[in-house]
Amino acid sequence: MFKCGIAYPRCKWILPLLLLCAIIFDIIALAGSGWVETESGRDYASLWQSCTSVGGNEYSCTSIMDYAWGKATAALLIIGFIILIICFLLSFVALCAPRISLLRVIGGLLILAVILQVIALVIYPSMYTNDLATRTENYLYSWTYGFGWGSTIIMFGSAIFFCCLPNYEDEMLGNAKTKYFYTSA
Template sequence: MWAELINLSDHFPWLSLPPLQGHDNKACPGHPAHSWPKSGGGPRWAQTTAALLIIGCILAIICFILSFLALCKEQEGLLRVIGFILFVAVLIQLIGLIIYPIKFTDILIQRGAYEYSWSYGFGWGATILMIGCGIFFCCLSKYKDELYGLTKPYYIYQSP
């Protein structure tokens, strides 16, 4: 969840473009010196990508709050619901993380060299962690007795 907030803090510039030699930086429309405004400008695909990541982040926050409710109030029915919501958030984020480089490459393929910044990799890391959390919450209901302390503890070592 925090990883997605840090990822969204960079807004659109998920790419680091090296300066062109022999060119005026202000004349290059894709260069960071002449980048899109942070107030919501930019192409539709960039706005859509940002919106998809924000929706995924909101779903992760909702799952975080629901997990407290499910674990503190002992409502094991919510555990699989949380897992399902996390998988929906993963799907939404995957769409956003795939659309962005495809559309950006279509626009800047003529420029040549470009590399993605750390925030794009951070978004992929957050998505992979959400996949693991979704699997965890889907499987957690099988261990509800151990989770809520309803079983007798089994000790491997018995004192003499």
């Protein structure tokens, strides 16, 4: 006989794995060097510095931390990252012990981290193009900037799940029978 349903006790462990993926994506975004680059590859920038080619393989780099928006962007991303790590650790506490009320707290913290990271990821391109872009060529937002957005999207989805999981408390704790979507005889 074939049965198809959701096994909540096993399904709940996907959330810490998603948070781990978000942590990895955030580390790549924070440490990556290619947030912005020109089509020709002459200029590139990361969260921390902007570099321009001066000939050959030599680049002249200036710190983005000299600008207030650069400091704000870095601070918001780092605070969001710290909140994400706290949520990752709390998710093990909440899912190992039957503390279902802690799940909504984790969801709320993740929403706060998402708000901080969205603000940072919107500030960076708008202020970069105003202050540092030369407007002689087109600038492309690269893969490390995309990892920042990927982390934010994963955190948003995880926040929704953490907020909704307490509605299925009996299923998670094994107090209710599994409801099958499909059964065949």
